[in-house]
Amino acid sequence: MKEITYNNQKKEIPDSLEELSPKEYYRYLELVLMMNAGEISPFQMRCKLLSCLLGMKHSLLLCRGEIQEELLAQLPALDGFFDITSQEGMTVYDARLKTGRNLLPAYKEWKGPGDMLSGITFGQFIECMGVMAEMERAREQGNEEGIGELISSIGRLLYKKQGPQETGTPPFPVCFHAYIFFLAVWELIYSVPISTNGKDIDFSILFERSGRGNAGDNTSWVGISYDVAASGVFGDFRQVNDTPFWDVMLYIYKCRFEMLHNNKKQ
Numbered sequence: 532m533k534e535i536t537y538n539n540q541k542k543e544i545p546d547s548l549e550e551l552s553p554k555e556y557y558r559y560l561e562l563v564l565m566m567n568a569g570e571i572s573p574f575q576m577r578c579k580l581l582s583c584l585l586g587m588k589h590s591l592l593l594c595r596g597e598i599q600e601e602l603l604a605q606l607p608a609l610d611g612f613f614d615i616t617s618q619e620g621m622t623v624y625d626a627r628l629k630t631g632r633n634l635l636p637a638y639k640e641w642k643g644p645g646d647m648l649s650g651i652t653f654g655q656f657i658e659c660m661g662v663m664a665e666m667e668r669a670r671e672q673g674n675e676e677g678i679g680e681l682i683s684s685i686g687r688l689l690y691k692k693q694g695p696q697e698t699g700t701p702p703f704p705v706c707f708h709a710y711i712f713f714l715a716v717w718e719l720i721y722s723v724p725i726s727t728n729g730k731d732i733d734f735s736i737l738f739e740r741s742g743r744g745n746a747g748d749n750t751s752w753v754g755i756s757y758d759v760a761a762s763g764v765f766g767d768f769r770q771v772n773d774t775p776f777w778d779v780m781l782y783i784y785k786c787r788f789e790m791l792h793n794n795k796k797q
Contacts, residue, residue: 533545533546537585537602537605542585544584546612556635557638560635561704562583564703564707573622578592580612628711638690641690641701642690643689648716650775652775654773657752657772659685659688659713660717663714663717665681669681685706685709686708687700690705722735734780736788756771759771759782
């Protein structure tokens with residue numbers, strides 16, 4: 532948190548992504564989407580964000596001269612929300628979004644997973660990986676409309692509607708968050724050790740080439756699910772897909788670790 536002073540008042544505001552409340556984070560998502568679409572400039576985005584964090588009912592740009600000047604001088608307090616670079620003499624603000632924490636566990640009637648995708652099933656994970664593969668193809672083809680539809684698919688997979696009508700699509704900022712959150716956790720899984728049950732587990736061994744399909748291939752996850760089902764540890768194929776994601780991942784890690792260890796002995 533960072534303390535700022537304006538209009539003879541002192542107030543603490545979040546100065547990094549993970550300090551935002553769910554309500555503040557949702558507004559942040561809206562502003563990021565507007566900025567990315569070119570609807571508002573980075574300067575306007577930061578002004579609106581600071582106004583939100585201060586609990587103002589209107590943009591700080593509507594404040595009278597002296598107060599507005601005080602507030603504009605505080606904009607650097609928001610630098611922690613951006614990767615700031617310089618391109619061709621211009622300052623570029625890229626909003627930071629990736630974290631393994633779910634900063635939007637619920638929104639209205641929509642409920643999502645916990646931190647690091649806890650609470651989702653292995654089947655949900657496989658479906659999300661399939662959508663990610665489709666998204667890569669859509670991106671290569673420049674199919675922006677298709678990308679938007681696929682982002683909504685991720686939202687439907689990870690966020691479930693609570694109540695009598697349990698179908699539908701979450702608001703797009705929720706879907707956008709679901710996509711970014713899934714991507715962030717996936718990147719953490721294959722790049723850094725993950726703290727699990729008090730131990731740091733290096734899941735990167737799952738993505739080392741071994742001469743056959745491995746967890747690094749998007750197309751192999753269904754095959755891995757069948758392999759796990761063949762072991763009988765979690766039941767049949769359907770039961771494996773209904774098993775918590777992290778339970779299956781730890782089992783796959785255990786099998787891979789033992790295989791590599793046995794190969795070293797030979």
